[in-house]
Amino acid sequence: MAMTLQTTRRPAAARPRRQQILPDRLLPYGMIGPAVFVAFAIAIIPLCYALWLSLQDWYMLRRPTPVWGGLVNYRTLLSDTALWASFGRTWIWTIGTVVVEVALALPIALLLNRESAVARTASAVILLPWVTPFIVLGFGWRFLLDSGVGPIHALLHVLGLAGDSSILNDPVGAFAMIIFISGWKGTPFLVIAILAALKSIPDELYEAAEVDGAGPVQRFVHVTLPEIWNTIVTVGLVLGILAFYSFDLPWIMTKGGPQDATTLVGIAMYKAVFLDLRPAYAAAISVVMLVLLFIASLITLRLRRRH
């Protein structure tokens, strides 16, 4: 009703005037322009600038402005053993996170792939870890693992996994624990994705398998798994990229410690800018990260099944 009224009340002269300002051929560019500008300003320009910056020699304590340094940062980077250690840690972290995610998400998704009210409610509230900001999860887990007040610390202590002080004070324990937390945070997203894939498997496939005499395990291996495999690989890749670029969780929980045990490349890069004041070196790290990630992504995509 209101819509029709507005349309009729509108002055007829408005239309030709607007067309003169922005002819129809240019209109789509005008409409998409602002969004494209933001994408350029936030992604393309910074990436190009990072590449340029990585070729500068810029140690802020010595000189206030960058000068051309060629490959100086990349040479430093190649001999920076602490940095390569953090790259190694980041791969363990990334693969560990995705393994935890798949290991938790696959059984949960199978459990939720039912029509009951409980399953439907569960597939809504399961999103909580995914939507809760890292800052809250980080402090929440520090609380849970605190040696004085944390109930999960008490549990780990009883199980013999933690001594009198928090597991976060033990280099190996902290790294393993935060990998688990990182996987726990990403699990709901994979559950929802697998659930969507499970729901799209036609019933006829299961019926045919049953006619052929396949048991539940065989049905899972030969029908379910092939149908959801590509979803797992694709979403696993997305989650892997996010894990590779982790910063918030290890920084909030342990600031990269104890003894660099949780210093991922992201943290090393952050420290290079804000503590060592070497932005050009940090830019070189981010370029190397991007290149390594690109190669790893291409390899991962080869795991996809072709239909």
Add this chain to the structure above:
Amino acid sequence: MRHRSPTRELALDATTIVVIFLLLVPILWVFVASVRPETDITGGGLIPTRFTFEHYAAILAKKPFLIALKNSLIVGIAVAVVTTALAMPAAYALSRFAFGGRNFFALLILGTQMLPSLAVLVPLVVIIRQIGLTNTLTALIFTHLALGMPIAVWMLKGYIDAIPKELEEAALIDGCGRLGAMWRIVVPLIRPAIIAVGTFAFVLSWGEYLMALALILKSDVKTLPLALQGLFDPYSFSWGQVMAGGTIIALPAILLFLIFRRQLVGGLLAGGVKG
């Protein structure tokens, strides 16, 4: 779905409840601790027996926390409004027009979504420093646009695609311009989706930590995640207050997500999303 016996369904439901409880208990514990007296948190056992809002009262009486609350609201609302205002026309153009470079622009916008903030942190911080915008909410708002805009464009495009073109053609014949047709026909029809993407952008900005940490040092422009960190730093702190602050950050995100879940889940799966 195939038929199963009721007892089996019941057993599976019971398993589901246990699994979901175990998965969510770390977050529930934060909420529970925020309403327990400090003495109960440190030595009161697992089962909460007494409730209090003293932690909320304590942090809401702290000036830095209130300033951060205000800053987070300003940034979040600005990000939500600008994201929607940019995404709506872009989505409409991608859905309704055939123009040169259309696929390139679509890929560019979606590609931004796949790029984690950490990948552009160093160059962005250097650029923002050089134009003198560190310690401003403007710079923070600008960087936060990247969080939700690509997915907003993608989701809105999906919704516009589903609207029959004939509706707009009728409006064009009635003397509406293209923009008028979008504004009067399309926008009212997809209002729930528009509200959902605005909400989504708000929530992502509300909890964002890395860019705020890198760009904001002065206390009068700090946002909530930084203020929460500030509650933690001194030698003596209260777990109850930190958990209450955490609840204030987490609750809007959780509630808005649950309300708009139906609109958001499809879009999240389509593009992957920054967590």
